[in-house]
Amino acid sequence: xxRSVIDITDLTKEEIDAxxxxxxxxxxxxxxxxxxxxxxxxATLFFEPSTRTRMSFEAAMYELGGNVLSMTDAxxxxxxxxxxxxxTAKVISCYADIIAMRHSKEGAALVAANAASIPVINAGxxxxxxxxxxxxxxxTIKREKGRxxxxxxxxxxxxxxxxxxxxxxxxxxxxxxxxxxxxxPDELRLPDYVxxxxxxxxxxxxxxxxxxxxxxxxxxxxYMTRVQKERFFNEEDYLRLKDSYxxxxxxxxxxxxxxxxxxxxxxxxxISVAIDDDPRACYFKQVLNxxxxxxxxxxxxxxxxxxxxxxxx
Amino acid sequence: xxxxxxxxxxxxxxxxxxxxxxxxxxxxLDGVGVPVAIIxxxxxxxxxxxxxxxxxxxxxxxxxxxxxxxxxxxxxxIKDGAVVEKKxxxxxxxxxxxxxxxxxxxxxTTEQELPHVFRLTxxxxxxxxxxxxxxxxx
Numbered sequence: 001x002x003r004s005v006i007d008i009t010d011l012t013k014e015e016i017d018a019x020x021x022x023x024x025x026x027x028x029x030x031x032x033x034x035x036x037x038x039x040x041x042x043a044t045l046f047f048e049p050s051t052r053t054r055m056s057f058e059a060a061m062y063e064l065g066g067n068v069l070s071m072t073d074a075x076x077x078x079x080x081x082x083x084x085x086x087x088t089a090k091v092i093s094c095y096a097d098i099i100a101m102r103h104s105k106e107g108a109a110l111v112a113a114n115a116a117s118i119p120v121i122n123a124g125x126x127x128x129x130x131x132x133x134x135x136x137x138x139x140t141i142k143r144e145k146g147r148x149x150x151x152x153x154x155x156x157x158x159x160x161x162x163x164x165x166x167x168x169x170x171x172x173x174x175x176x177x178x179x180x181x182x183x184x185p186d187e188l189r190l191p192d193y194v195x196x197x198x199x200x201x202x203x204x205x206x207x208x209x210x211x212x213x214x215x216x217x218x219x220x221x222x223y224m225t226r227v228q229k230e231r232f233f234n235e236e237d238y239l240r241l242k243d244s245y246x247x248x249x250x251x252x253x254x255x256x257x258x259x260x261x262x263x264x265x266x267x268x269x270x271i272s273v274a275i276d277d278d279p280r281a282c283y284f285k286q287v288l289n290x291x292x293x294x295x296x297x298x299x300x301x302x303x304x305x306x307x308x309x310x311x312x313x
Numbered sequence: 314x315x316x317x318x319x320x321x322x323x324x325x326x327x328x329x330x331x332x333x334x335x336x337x338x339x340x341x342l343d344g345v346g347v348p349v350a351i352i353x354x355x356x357x358x359x360x361x362x363x364x365x366x367x368x369x370x371x372x373x374x375x376x377x378x379x380x381x382x383x384x385x386x387x388x389x390x391i392k393d394g395a396v397v398e399k400k401x402x403x404x405x406x407x408x409x410x411x412x413x414x415x416x417x418x419x420x421x422t423t424e425q426e427l428p429h430v431f432r433l434t435x436x437x438x439x440x441x442x443x444x445x446x447x448x449x450x451x
Contacts, residue, residue, distance in 0.1 A: 084424050084426065085420065085424060086424070086427075103420070104418075105418060105419065105420040105422070105423055105424075106416065106418050106419050106420060106445060106446035106447075106448075107419055107420040107421070107443070107444070107445020107446045108420045108445075110420075110444065110445055111420055111424065111427065111445065125420075126418045126446075127418060128418075128446055128447065192449075193442070193447060193448075193449060197434065197435075
């Protein structure tokens with residue numbers, strides 16, 4: 001059956017756990033997976049530029065032995081002639097076996113998934129969802145902390161527009177004994193719909209603060225985010241808030257010895273480069289884990305759609 | 314005031330007083346070309362006052378719209394002068410092309426042909442969210 005992943009909630013907790021198991025098996029036995037997608041094609045439709053996510057998907061498909069059809073610039077595609085997302089998805093369904101799509105408009109991936117006859121993976125739709133980043137985050141936490149429950153997770157920076165934060169909270173809500181600490185300026189606090197519909201609805205323990213230094217010693221995971229210029233309607237607000245939360249070695253000294261520092265990247269200046277060599281810095285590991293989880297997800301969706309055999313670990 | 318009974322058609326009863334005109338517009342009754350009677354502030358033993366809409370023709374009405382605007386309303390289907398079916402309204406799970414998404418970042422702002430679809434996410438607070446961007450309906 002054709003399945004798409006638009007939001008992290010499109011995957012059950014059991015499916016996410018199975019994906020992390022496959023990803024860990026890929027890490028241990030890359031040769032087993034090197035030709036599994038031979039003859040299959042991934043179309044990367046990037047209506048909004050994002051080199052790293054697109055390359056991660058493409059690297060994932062190449063490492064599975066598959067091929068890639070790439071649209072990297074909406075300005076030179078049919079979208080610039082006014083073609084709808086639905087029509088583009090229908091057309092690409094004739095060429096490829098699976099689509100990874102990024103678009104600046106919220107909900108664009110759902111529209112594509114409804115129209116396509118092949119699986120669609122949402123690689124980011126505006127400020128809305130970015131499920132494969134969440135999968136990367138979950139694998140990183142699991143590998144670094146050895147578990148996905150019993151954790152105090154601090155989310156810092158732009159919690160209003162930061163789609164990775166919303167998806168991560170949603171995903172963590174399914175695990176036992178998660179404490180969330182929301183660290184942001186008032187202007188960039190978590191939207192009500194995430195706070196009410198996820199944190200309150202799931203009875204998650206949650207603290208809100210604007211004080212990073214206060215929160216740091218309590219955390220098992222510190223998830224930093226960038227204050228993104230493209231999410232603001234005016235530059236004044238962006239300039240006023242962009243330096244609100246910068247993590248330096250002095251501040252990190254207040255954290256526990258085994259607190260991990262994560263970031264969806266790219267960073268601007270919110271994590272000092274002096275922290276990169278600290279063993280607690282995990283943001284580049286996240287990038288690598290993202291590729292493995294995208295490999296696992298591509299395998300799952302192709303197998304669900306009977307395009308390849310099911311993978312057993 | 315007397316409004317004749319209808320023979321074949323639909324009577325939307327127990328409408329909260331003051332909401333009949335909104336329902337009339339949302340149901341598109343101004344454009345159907347059949348006799349429609351709107352009774353406002355009628356006496357009601359349960360509510361004190363109520364509105365009633367009588368449609369003197371057997372035309373389809375969007376029950377989701379009625380359920381959304383006034384979940385307390387009842388819809389009576391009339392055939393040969395008798396009530397053949399009485400439907401109690403409730404909040405619909407899905408609303409299609411009743412509300413418009415106001416989020417400027419939503420895909421519906423650029424893809425004009427897309428239906429505006431909202432899903433009920435919290436019945437207690439009558440919260441509907443756009444299925445594309447999850448923005449709360451106002």
